[in-house]
Amino acid sequence: MIAAIMVGLTAFTLAGFLLPALWYEVFDRHDPGRILLAVAAVAIVFALYGRLLWLNLMRRTAPGHRFGLAAIAVICWTLPPLLGTDHGWGNALLVPAGLIAVVLPVRPATAVTAAATVLTPAYGIVLGLPALSALYDFAGVPLAAFSGYVQVWLFHVVQELREARAEMARSAVGEERLRFARDLHDVLGHSLQAVALRAEVAERYLDRDPGRVRKELTEIQTMARDSVRDVREVVRGYRATSLRTELDGMSAVLRAAGIRCDRPEVSPELPAHVHEPLGWVAREAATNVLRHSSATWCEITVDAGRDRVRVEIVNDGAPRRAAGGGSGSGLTGLAERITAAGGRFTAGPAGDGTFRVTAAVPAAPAPRGAA
Template sequence: MQPRIPRPTVVAAAIVALTLVTLAGLLAPALWYELVERREPGRLVAGGAGVAAILVLYARLFWLNLMRRTAPVHSLGLAAIAALCWTLPAVLGGAGGWGNLLMVPAGLIAVVLPLRQAVAVTVVGGVLTPVYGLLLGLPALNILYEAIGFPITAFSGYVTVWLFHVVQELREARTELARSAVGAERLRFARDLHDVLGHSLQAVALRAEVAERFVDRDPPRVRKELTEIQTMARDAVRDVREIVRGYRATSLRTELEGISAVLQAAGIRCDRPEIPDLPAHVHEPLGWVAREAATNILRHSGASWCRISLGTDTRVHLEIVNDGADRRSHTPGTGLHGLAERVAAASGEFTAGPDGDGTFRVRASVPLEKPLETSLPSGKRES
């Protein structure tokens, strides 16, 4: 079972609490010595107040730096803790465990100070602490313990805060990746919806206009157009459902037959080539190119003819040319950007633009042999 990761504030509170428990265990022998051995209320009150102040200030500084609320004034707090930890043994004597206070500031050095300053202070503290212990008359074993433990404690404090921040950054990165994945999926869905509905609705509108023109003089033609409108509407509903399911397969042959019929119904002469047997991976990107090109011709141009050509060598080349470039906007739209992404994902090449002679040309080519690593748009399957 994978454990649930608590919130950052909960983890930080746990780290601070465990640190205080460790410090309390380090300082408890001194207070126990004053309570049981010395039995002097003044010394006990002074020692207890000093220890409480140290623990409170230590916890505050540790918490703020875990939460990345660093400030220059924190170095003054570290200096205050160091002053208390060095003053209490001098006042109360090094016996009874008060010498352990000399180790306490080490845990905050690398937490509060910048790294370079922390290294310098740790080196200086690692030298001065044993010397000060000698002046206090501490046993040789205690002095050796402080000489070794001071840099280790400083490093431990640094690693604790560093690991906490690394975990938080990883957590934020995971959240951002999830957000990016959702955004990418929304863009994919929006692109697919645009490609499908843009073509289908344009075709429905065109058929409706044709039916309107013949409503009085050719009722059989109107009935035929209405039947086609119903069929297109049902197909559009089916396509949307398939997009939602993420399983829509595009066929180049079907797309070229469909756009040829729609363009001819709009009065645009359309030459369509014979479609040879092509590999399955070719149909998806080139089918989308044919669909979007036809949609743009109907929506943006005043073309009178359209020529579709298809060729194969080591690649499959699709070219769609129309004569409506001089009456259309040449600014690439969402559909063309989406096509470029689809064809690039199939290791292909895509260009679209006016030729300068009044024609607009769309070219796309994809490898005849399927690449070893072809990255199809998310949620698609080959036809």
Template sequence: MQPRIPRPTVIAAIIVAMTALSLAGLLVPALWYEAVERSEAGRALLAAACAGGVLALHGRLLWLNLMRRTAPAHRWALAAITAVCWALPAVLGVAHGWGNALIVPAGLFAVVLPLRESMIVTPVAAVAAPLYGLALGLPVPSALYTAAAIPLYTFSGYVTVWFFHVVQELSEARAELARSAVGEERLRFARDLHDVLGHSLQAIALRAEVAERYLDRDPGRVRKELTEVQAMARDAVGDVREVVRGYRRTSLRTELDGMSAVLRAAGIACATPDVAGDLPAHVHEPLGWVAREAATNVLRHSAATRCEIMVRDAAGRIELEIVNDGAGRRGDEAGSGLAGLAERLAAVGGALAAGPAGGGTFRVVAAVPRGEP
């Protein structure tokens, strides 16, 4: 089971709490000494106030930088933390753990300051803090520990904030990809629905017009056309259901048979082309969509009297060419569905070309590689 990722504010709060706990581990022994063993109220109150103020301000600066709410005043806050931490060993002595206070500001060097500045401040502090501690009487091992701990705390603070921001950006990118996938699916569904219904409704309308023309002259022909309308309507409903499910598969032979039958019913001479039986499976769907869209455009955007359909297998590509006349009489617009078809073909390594071919004809050529993309 994949764990649920908390919100960024929750993660930031956990980071601040863990950092405060680790820093408290540096100061608690000294506070315990002042409050319990030394038992001087004034020193204990001063130590508690300074330590509490440092931890609170440290956590506040870390939180604001995690939330990307940086400000120039943060430099002054870091300077105040550094001044208090360096003053505590001088006022209360370096014994019993107050020398650890010299390490506390290091975790914010690379968080508050720009990276280039922090790369200068960190080595300076790593040298100055041990020397300052030795001058106050800090033991040599403790001074060496301070010299090593300051770069480590600086690096730890930088990596913590960097990782938090990376995780947050990845989460946002994941959400954006999800939104993009939803948008792509909506576009795909709209394109499929246009291709399916555009062709089917045009064919139904054509059959209905034919039935209306023969209404008074040939009742038998009317019944035949109405039967075809019913069948086409049922097929359209089935196609829409399959598009919704995302499982629709198109056969090029079936689409070309349907295309030629619809065009002939409209009085357009159109012969059904021969289609090889060994065409690869991935070729049928994109070229089938081309056949559907071409039939719709011939009916809607031309006054065609003939339409030629050719399927060729040459140079490792399967080509479908559709040429119709009558394009000049109603304009040579190709229909908005061809843009979607070009995207479909490009997705499988194919190409689409459509435009006037001279002499009032309009030509559509679609090509798909024979090999699997």
């Protein structure tokens, strides 16, 4: 659409150069031969000029376009001696200049423009144009060439900016989808695993301890409601994770599964920005211990130093996890979260039958835009 408008405006400019002289031929001279020649020449110039400009705006450049430019130059430089320089045909000498930098590469275009700047006024003087017209041609050739170059260049810049903006929008959508998928995995993976565990415990005590079953069912209801709330908060993008809350929930869930796990002490003075990434570490670690190990104990350590806050989670029963093959998308998501917070994350078997997850986040918030 924009390209068509630019071609139309250029044709309107050309009309100012050529149509006054054509008007004089048609309505004043009444010479059929001259009229036919003038109409044919102007029509060819308009058609070639518009097509060459359109193709270059669309980046469909070709070496053959130089022949089109040469044809326009021949026609425009032939009309003044054939039809006379009076009544405006001398303006035709400037018409090819607007396409020089459009059709030709920069270096050849510069050389051709320099030559045309000298030859055009000299040719005009030979044809009998006034000195003022020759001076106008001397200044008009480089201006027309530069104008044509800037016109095409600006069009391409605008197109590239629009494409870049569209690509950034697509990238932002993709990143948001990845974030949502990661958050949803972390929330539902942990919550559903905990619900399944509580249901198994309730089934185990179904015949021998109705009170324990009622307690487990109550816990299942609470977890389900919390999961619904968490999913809603993830969808809104405002979910705030507390490290202390996540560690309390992790230790309670593991103890309910028969895994010894003491709740660690968490300083109330932890920086606010460390809670979310380290809270996700605790949540995903609990899910992995339940799902991928035959752990009997899990040890959680929180170390808050001046420079960084470090959480380490170690559990036994790692051989069973290794047999499962692969770390899954949960640990990959954790690594992305900790890296985005400017920290370091490691996870893997320690070689002594244990599995160790370590995450450290700087005590000072990472600068915006930092990886």
